[in-house]
Amino acid sequence: xxxxxxxxxxxxxxxxxxxxxxxxxxxxxxxxxxxxxxxxxxxxxxxxxxxxxxxxxxxxxxxxxxxx
Numbered sequence: 001x002x003x004x005x006x007x008x009x010x011x012x013x014x015x016x017x018x019x020x021x022x023x024x025x026x027x028x029x030x031x032x033x034x035x036x037x038x039x040x041x042x043x044x045x046x047x048x049x050x051x052x053x054x055x056x057x058x059x060x061x062x063x064x065x066x067x068x
Contacts, residue, residue: 001029 001007001022007015023030042055 001026 001019002025003018003022007018007022010018039057042057046052047055
């Protein structure tokens with residue numbers, strides 16, 4: 001996230017404030033992180049447990065759809 005130097009040098013209260021501002025101003029970074037975690041979970045856990053060979057995940061605006 002932006003302002004890492006200020007975040008690393010700040011107190012806990014300052015870190016929370018900087019993190020909240022960064023999340024508000026850069027939601028795409030958080031969305032990428034959660035999408036990456038979701039795809040890894042689907043591939044490494046769900047697909048192996050249920051022997052899934054092919055799946056599709058799409059994102060259109062605010063609607064998330066996972067088709068297995």
